[in-house]
Amino acid sequence: MKAARLYEYDPAMNVQLQIEDVRPPTINGPDDVIVKVGAAGLCRTDLHIIEGVWKDIMDEGGNLLPYIMGHENAGWVEDVGSNVKSVKPGDAVICHPHRTCGICLNCRYGEDMHCENSLFPGLGLDGGFAEYFLTSERSLIKLNPNVTPLDVAPMADAGITAYRAAKKAAKLLRPGAYCVIVGVGGLGHIALQCLREISGCRIIAVDREPAAQVLCKELGADFVLDGGPNVIEEVREITGGGAQVVIDFVGELGVENICWQMVRQGGQMFVVGYGGKVEVPTVHLVIEEINVGGSLVGNYTELVELMELNADGKVKMHYTQYSLDDINTALDDFKNRKFTGRGVIVP
Structure with missing residues (x-):
């Protein structure tokens, strides 16, 4: 699959992501879900990642690079693990940025963004600046039939x-x-x-x-x-x-x-x-x-609530669309505030 990968950190933001063909993700566990990316939002955290602000956290287990950024993702279910029941291939979904365990006390309280065992696609492992990415069933919310992934992807985090x-x-x-x-x-x-x-x-x-x-x-x-x-x-x-x-x-x-x-x-x-x-x-x-x-990123329930406001037309995302091939232009435009609202990458 085609993906944009980061190879080095640079506080001056002079590096560019490399567009290349990589092996697509595969189902590794019963709760895994592979999502065909419909859209992935650009976040200021992406700029901070490139700058190296998150380096110590991301590289705790060893040098992570090169890896695929992108943590504001929406698209369509491509494949599911054996235990997945709530979504099926073809369903349009938005992805909460955290992959959570569901059993730690923070998850039980509903504050799953504080999960003690969370994984964060796009920030510590491969994310959605690609044609496909791997997440879990607990992270997914099915979209209202009149909502498209492109219109809501940045709402997954921003x-x-x-x-x-x-x-x-x-x-x-x-x-x-x-x-x-x-x-x-x-x-x-x-x-x-x-x-x-x-x-x-x-x-x-x-x-x-x-x-x-x-x-x-x-x-x-x-x-x-x-x-x-x-x-x-x-x-x-x-x-x-x-x-x-x-x-x-x-x-x-x-x-x-x-x-x-x-x-x-x-x-x-x-x-x-x-x-x-x-x-x-x-x-x-x-x-x-x-x-x-x-104030940190919202929890899963808050993403559900926001999707309801969006489906009713009460809260809308204003965005500028870029192709995956143009992701470096998008990052430069974002850094220099050349668009209003959010930038969205469409593979």
Whole structure:
């Protein structure tokens, strides 16, 4: 099969993935499922993988490279193991990014993204930047008949990460309260739509890109700011002292130390993007009594819920499509923010 493989890490992001023919995956266990990839989303984590940010984790068992990236996958079931009952060849599916055991305590609690025995196709083993990839029955959700893999693939990670953060925020947001979304790219534009559906809050969207600002207005943001040097003051003026919740989908480049200054007394900042370092004076944490916490990828149930919102037309992924042969162009466009929303690779 054709696949895009990473051969070396490079902090400068000058390396390119190699398009080559490799042996397709095979069924190795009774719960295995081989998926014919219909679409695979590009994620900022893919850029961080190439940069070597994840090297120590990925190479724990020895040098992983070369390997196939791609952890936001949807497609059609190609083959199944002997114990698989819930899906059959030909079924259209979206794949939760983790392959989980189902029996550890975290899985029993329903927080399967914390599974003690999880595997992560695309991050530690071969993923979906290929014609086929291997996953497990527990990871699969059958798609509604009117939904195509291309339309939802990035929701496998970006979508549920944004949805989980929006759900956390919604619990803290009464009608009329303010939520600031910083970075309205692949994740942020999903969070904005989710908040419109599950919360009565007022949404302030912050992004420097004009195209993203246009999208924010189309998706119903109450206020759209360009993230200029006075953005903290602008937010505090709109909200009368700060927002009840701020969600940071950037997490680096200094943005992480702007976001907490937008939070009102007693409010919450959720960090979703990563790469930087949050530095908050402890006296500010105490006097303002703000909370700063992270939010990881969503669990399996949250992906089911998001697929329901998508099937009803309430939350949609905005994306730019690339062929597998053009994956390096897609990565370069992503790095340089040449598209709005998400990039999607179609083998």
